[in-house]
Amino acid sequence: MSPRTEKQFEEIRETRKLQIMQAALELFAREGYHSTSVARIARYTRISKGLLYNYFTSKEDLLDSIMALGIQKFHHILEEIQHELDTPEELMMYIHGGFEIIRREPEFYRLLFSVFFQPGVMETSQNQYRETLDHLTHDIALYFEGKGDENPFEKAMLLGNMIDGVGLHYFLAPETVDLDKLEKIIFELFK
Amino acid sequence: MSPRTEKQFEEIRETRKLQIMQAALELFAREGYHSTSVARIARYTRISKGLLYNYFTSKEDLLDSIMALGIQKFHHILEEIQHELDTPEELMMYIHGGFEIIRREPEFYRLLFSVFFQPGVMETSQNQYRETLDHLTHDIALYFEGKGDENPFEKAMLLGNMIDGVGLHYFLAPETVDLDKLEKIIFELFK
Amino acid sequence: MSPRTEKQFEEIRETRKLQIMQAALELFAREGYHSTSVARIARYTRISKGLLYNYFTSKEDLLDSIMALGIQKFHHILEEIQHELDTPEELMMYIHGGFEIIRREPEFYRLLFSVFFQPGVMETSQNQYRETLDHLTHDIALYFEGKGDENPFEKAMLLGNMIDGVGLHYFLAPETVDLDKLEKIIFELFK
Amino acid sequence: MSPRTEKQFEEIRETRKLQIMQAALELFAREGYHSTSVARIARYTRISKGLLYNYFTSKEDLLDSIMALGIQKFHHILEEIQHELDTPEELMMYIHGGFEIIRREPEFYRLLFSVFFQPGVMETSQNQYRETLDHLTHDIALYFEGKGDENPFEKAMLLGNMIDGVGLHYFLAPETVDLDKLEKIIFELFK
DNA sequence: TATGAATGAGGCTTCATTCAT
DNA sequence: CATGAATGAAGCCTCATTCAT
Known part of the structure; x- marks a missing residue:
C-alpha cells in the first residue's frame, strides 16, 4: 500500500472528470441543458454537488x-480520413466521415445542435466548431474546383449542409432515417 | 364614456395577443426559450407580467x-405554390417555397429548430410540423418516381434535409450564406 | 315606460347585492374563502368584476x-322560538332552533366555522356572533338554574357546544349524521 | 475539518425538520394556512426559503x-389510556383522553379544525383522522350498548361531538372555558 | 478529497383592485 | 350602470453556487 503518486492522483481526477462529462452529456442531450440541474448530474454520477x-x-x-x-473527437474522426482529396473515392471517405460522427456520437451531435440554438451560451465552442467546418469546406471546395465545377464553394457548403440536415432529422426521428442508404445517394449526387 | 362594445374588446385582445406573440417570438429566437423570462417578454411588450x-x-x-x-404561415406559403408537381419548373417552385420560408419567417424558422432540440417542450407543435413535412416529402417523392429515380423517397427526404441544413447554417451565420445562389444550385442538383 | 323611480333602482341594487352574496356564500363554503377568486364570483353571478x-x-x-x-337570519330563527324558557318543552324548542340553523343554512354555517378558524379576518362578525351566543347561553343557564342544576352555566355552554359539535361533524360528513335522531337524544340528555 | 458522518447529517435533518414543522404549526394555527406564506415560515424559523x-x-x-x-401524537395519547372500556371509570379515562389532546396539543387541534374547513386541502390527513375517530366512536358505542342504551352509536357520536364542540369554543375564547369542570360534567352526563 | 446543508436571486403564476371607455 | 383590460404586489418554487465540517 504505497502512497499514490502524484501521477496516479492526476489519473483519478481525469477519470472522474470524464465520468461527470459523460453523465452530463447524456442528460443534456436527453433533457436539455436548462432542464438538467447540477444536482441531477451529481446524483447520476453518484457524487456530491460539492465534488462536481x-x-x-x-x-x-x-x-x-x-x-x-x-470537437476533439470530431477532429480525430476527420484526421483518420485525412489525406489528399482528389478522387471521387476520397470524397466518399469525407462523406463517410460526416456520417460516422452522426453514428458514433449521436448525443454529442444532438447537444451540438441544441446548443447552437441557444445563443449567448458557448460562443467559444461555437467558434471552434465553425472554424473546423470552414477548413473542411475549403478542402472540399478545392475538390469541386478541380473537377471544374462552376460554384465549388457553394457546392462544398451544400454538401456540409446536407449532412447536417440529415443529422438534424436523424435526431428528431432516427427510426425514419436510413443513414447507409442516404450516404450512398449523397455520394452519387455530389461525386 | 359609453362602455366599449364587444367588438372593441375583441379587437384590443387580438392586437395585444399578436403584439405579445411577436415580441416573444423575437426574444425566444434570439435568446432561446428557457433564457427568456416572462418578465422580459412583458417588459419588451411594455405591458405588465399579469396582463400576459x-x-x-x-x-x-x-x-x-x-x-x-x-405553422399556419408555413401552410400559406405552401398553398401559394400548390399545384401539380410534374415538370422541373414546378419542382423549382417547391424549392423556392422552402427558401421563402427561411427568408420570410426567419425567426419562426430559428425558433422551430431551437425548440425541436429542447426535449419535453412542445411535443404537439412538433407533431403538427412533422405531419406537414411528411405530406410535402410524399408529394416530392412522387415527382422523383415519375422521373424514374431509383430512390424517390430518399431523394425527397434529402432535398428537405438539405433545405433545413441551409436554413440551419443561415441562422448561425447569415452573412456567409447566399440564399439565392444556393437555391439555384440545389435545383440543378435535383432536377 | 316611465323612468324608474329611485326606489326601483334601490330595489334592483338590493337584489343584485343579494345575488352576489348568495353566489359568494356558495363558493366560499364549497371552495374556501382564499381559494375563491373575485373573478370566479363575478363569473358565477354573470356580472363583471367591475360591477361587483x-x-x-x-x-x-x-x-x-x-x-x-x-347572523341576521340566525337571529330570526331564534326570535321565532323566543319566549319564556321554563318548561322542558320550551328547552326542546331551543334545541330545535339550533338544529334548524344547521338544516336551513348549511352553507352559512360551514362558512362560519371556516371563518372562525381564520384569525385576523372578520373579527367584527366573530364578535357579533359570540355576543348572540352569550345571550342565548345566559337564557339557557337560567333554565338549568330553575331546575336546580348545580352548574347551570356550564350545562348551558355544553348544550351549545354539543350542537356546534354536531354541526361541525355534519358538515364534514353529512351522510353519517341523522340530525333528527340526534336532536331527540340531546333533548333527553339535557331536559 | 473531517467531513460530517451520515449520522450527523441525519441529525441535522431531523432537527431542522422538526424546527420548521413547529414554526409552521404555530403560524398555521395562529394565522391560518393560506394566510401564512412560506416566506413567513422561513423567516420565523430563521432559515432561507430555499432550505425549507x-x-x-x-x-x-x-x-x-x-x-x-x-395524528401520531393523538394516537399516543389514546394508547396511554388504552384498555377495556367497561366501567364508568374507564369511560372517564376516555373522556379525559379527549381533553388531554385539547390541553396538550392545542395548536394541532386548532389547525385540525381549520384545515377541515378548507376544502380541497389535505384530504389524505382528513381521512386518516376520521378513521381514527371512527374506531374510537365504535369502541365507545360498545360501552353504551353494554349499558343497555337504546342508541349506543348516536350516544358515542354525541360524546365525541361534544368534546369537539368544547375544543372549538376553547380555541375561540380559551379564557371563558374551564376544561376541568366541563370534563367532569360531561362524564356525569354520559356515564 | 468529499459531503450535503444552506443561501438567495430569480422564475412562473395568481389575484385583488383600478380605470378608461 | 357595466365591462374587462390592465396593474403590481405577492405567492410558491427551483436551482446554481458556497461553505462548514
Whole structure:
C-alpha cells in the first residue's frame, strides 16, 4: 500500500472528470441543458454537488468542457480520413466521415445542435466548431474546383449542409432515417 | 364614456395577443426559450407580467401559440405554390417555397429548430410540423418516381434535409450564406 | 315606460347585492374563502368584476356582508322560538332552533366555522356572533338554574357546544349524521 | 475539518425538520394556512426559503407532515389510556383522553379544525383522522350498548361531538372555558 | 478529497383592485 | 350602470453556487 503518486492522483481526477462529462452529456442531450440541474448530474454520477464543483467551476464550464471534448473527437474522426482529396473515392471517405460522427456520437451531435440554438451560451465552442467546418469546406471546395465545377464553394457548403440536415432529422426521428442508404445517394449526387 | 362594445374588446385582445406573440417570438429566437423570462417578454411588450397571463395561460401556451401561428404561415406559403408537381419548373417552385420560408419567417424558422432540440417542450407543435413535412416529402417523392429515380423517397427526404441544413447554417451565420445562389444550385442538383 | 323611480333602482341594487352574496356564500363554503377568486364570483353571478366592486368595496367587505346577513337570519330563527324558557318543552324548542340553523343554512354555517378558524379576518362578525351566543347561553343557564342544576352555566355552554359539535361533524360528513335522531337524544340528555 | 458522518447529517435533518414543522404549526394555527406564506415560515424559523424546500416538497407537504405528526401524537395519547372500556371509570379515562389532546396539543387541534374547513386541502390527513375517530366512536358505542342504551352509536357520536364542540369554543375564547369542570360534567352526563 | 446543508436571486403564476371607455 | 383590460404586489418554487465540517 504505497502512497499514490502524484501521477496516479492526476489519473483519478481525469477519470472522474470524464465520468461527470459523460453523465452530463447524456442528460443534456436527453433533457436539455436548462432542464438538467447540477444536482441531477451529481446524483447520476453518484457524487456530491460539492465534488462536481471541484472539477468544474460552473455548470457552463462543464458544458464547455463537453463541447470541447466533442470537437476533439470530431477532429480525430476527420484526421483518420485525412489525406489528399482528389478522387471521387476520397470524397466518399469525407462523406463517410460526416456520417460516422452522426453514428458514433449521436448525443454529442444532438447537444451540438441544441446548443447552437441557444445563443449567448458557448460562443467559444461555437467558434471552434465553425472554424473546423470552414477548413473542411475549403478542402472540399478545392475538390469541386478541380473537377471544374462552376460554384465549388457553394457546392462544398451544400454538401456540409446536407449532412447536417440529415443529422438534424436523424435526431428528431432516427427510426425514419436510413443513414447507409442516404450516404450512398449523397455520394452519387455530389461525386 | 359609453362602455366599449364587444367588438372593441375583441379587437384590443387580438392586437395585444399578436403584439405579445411577436415580441416573444423575437426574444425566444434570439435568446432561446428557457433564457427568456416572462418578465422580459412583458417588459419588451411594455405591458405588465399579469396582463400576459390574461392572454396566455402559461409561458408554454405562449410558445405553442407562436408555433401554431408559424405553422399556419408555413401552410400559406405552401398553398401559394400548390399545384401539380410534374415538370422541373414546378419542382423549382417547391424549392423556392422552402427558401421563402427561411427568408420570410426567419425567426419562426430559428425558433422551430431551437425548440425541436429542447426535449419535453412542445411535443404537439412538433407533431403538427412533422405531419406537414411528411405530406410535402410524399408529394416530392412522387415527382422523383415519375422521373424514374431509383430512390424517390430518399431523394425527397434529402432535398428537405438539405433545405433545413441551409436554413440551419443561415441562422448561425447569415452573412456567409447566399440564399439565392444556393437555391439555384440545389435545383440543378435535383432536377 | 316611465323612468324608474329611485326606489326601483334601490330595489334592483338590493337584489343584485343579494345575488352576489348568495353566489359568494356558495363558493366560499364549497371552495374556501382564499381559494375563491373575485373573478370566479363575478363569473358565477354573470356580472363583471367591475360591477361587483360597485356593490362591495372589497372581497373582505363581501365576506363581512355575508356573515352579517347570516347572523341576521340566525337571529330570526331564534326570535321565532323566543319566549319564556321554563318548561322542558320550551328547552326542546331551543334545541330545535339550533338544529334548524344547521338544516336551513348549511352553507352559512360551514362558512362560519371556516371563518372562525381564520384569525385576523372578520373579527367584527366573530364578535357579533359570540355576543348572540352569550345571550342565548345566559337564557339557557337560567333554565338549568330553575331546575336546580348545580352548574347551570356550564350545562348551558355544553348544550351549545354539543350542537356546534354536531354541526361541525355534519358538515364534514353529512351522510353519517341523522340530525333528527340526534336532536331527540340531546333533548333527553339535557331536559 | 473531517467531513460530517451520515449520522450527523441525519441529525441535522431531523432537527431542522422538526424546527420548521413547529414554526409552521404555530403560524398555521395562529394565522391560518393560506394566510401564512412560506416566506413567513422561513423567516420565523430563521432559515432561507430555499432550505425549507430541502425538507418539504411543497407547502402542502409541510402541512401534511405536521398533520401526520399530530395524528401520531393523538394516537399516543389514546394508547396511554388504552384498555377495556367497561366501567364508568374507564369511560372517564376516555373522556379525559379527549381533553388531554385539547390541553396538550392545542395548536394541532386548532389547525385540525381549520384545515377541515378548507376544502380541497389535505384530504389524505382528513381521512386518516376520521378513521381514527371512527374506531374510537365504535369502541365507545360498545360501552353504551353494554349499558343497555337504546342508541349506543348516536350516544358515542354525541360524546365525541361534544368534546369537539368544547375544543372549538376553547380555541375561540380559551379564557371563558374551564376544561376541568366541563370534563367532569360531561362524564356525569354520559356515564 | 468529499459531503450535503444552506443561501438567495430569480422564475412562473395568481389575484385583488383600478380605470378608461 | 357595466365591462374587462390592465396593474403590481405577492405567492410558491427551483436551482446554481458556497461553505462548514
